[in-house]
Amino acid sequence: MPPKLLVDLSQLDLNRxxxxxxxxxxxxxxxxxxELLTGIIHFDAAGQHVVAFKDASPEDFxxxxxxxxxxIMPGVLICECAAQTCSYYYGRTAGADRFLxxxxxxxxxFRGQILPGDRLIMVAKVxxxxxxxxxxxxxxxxxxxxxxxxxxxxxxx
Numbered sequence: 001m002p003p004k005l006l007v008d009l010s011q012l013d014l015n016r017x018x019x020x021x022x023x024x025x026x027x028x029x030x031x032x033x034x035e036l037l038t039g040i041i042h043f044d045a046a047g048q049h050v051v052a053f054k055d056a057s058p059e060d061f062x063x064x065x066x067x068x069x070x071x072i073m074p075g076v077l078i079c080e081c082a083a084q085t086c087s088y089y090y091g092r093t094a095g096a097d098r099f100l101x102x103x104x105x106x107x108x109x110f111r112g113q114i115l116p117g118d119r120l121i122m123v124a125k126v127x128x129x130x131x132x133x134x135x136x137x138x139x140x141x142x143x144x145x146x147x148x149x150x151x152x153x154x155x156x157x
Contacts, residue, residue: 002111002146006125006139007049012042014053014121019043019088024052027091028084029099033061036081041121043092048126050089054081058116073114078148079105082138085124086152090134100134100154112147114140124152132156 019040030036042051056073057063063071083102090100114120120140127135133155140148 003139003149005123006137007042007047007051007123009051009121009123009141009144012051014041014051016041024084024088026096027088030084034080036077037084037088037122040088043089045093048129050085050092050124052081052085052088052122052124054120054122056114056116056118056120060116063116071116073118073120075108075110078110078114078120078140079108079150079152081120081122082124082136082140082148082150083152083154085122085138086134086136086154089124089126089136090129090154090156093129094156099157101157102152103133103155104153106151106153108148108150110148112142112145114142114147118142120147122148127151 017039037052038055040052066074087100123139124136136152
C-alpha cells in the first residue's frame, strides 16, 4: 500500500510552471544530459516542500539503450530527479551560492514505470534541514499514480 501523500496534488494546478529550466539553473549545477528537471510547479517555503516535473521525452539520452524497443526510465535517473528537486529547494532557501550534493538514499521503492511521453511529478518535503546535512522525503507520480518513493540525504557543498 502506498504511503500517505506528502502533498495533496489535487490542490495544485499541475500545468502551471512557476520556474523554468533557466530558473532551476540558478540553484542546480547539473548541465547537459544531467539536467533532468523540466520545471517547477510549486514552491512552498512555509510548508517546506517543492513540486517539480520531468517530461520524459523520446529524445532523452537513456531511451535508445535502456531496454531497446521498450524504453523505461532507469531507476537511478528517477532518484536523480528526486535529488535535483531537493537541491532546488535547498538552493532556493539557503541561497543560490549553496549547493546540495547527493549523500544517500533510503527506503526507495519503485511502484510503476516512466515511459517516453510521461510527465513525472516529483514532490520533495523537508524532513530535516541543517547547515551540513539535509533529509527530504520524496514521492513521484505519473498520471496520478505513485511510481516512486524514497528519502534523499544531501550534504551542503
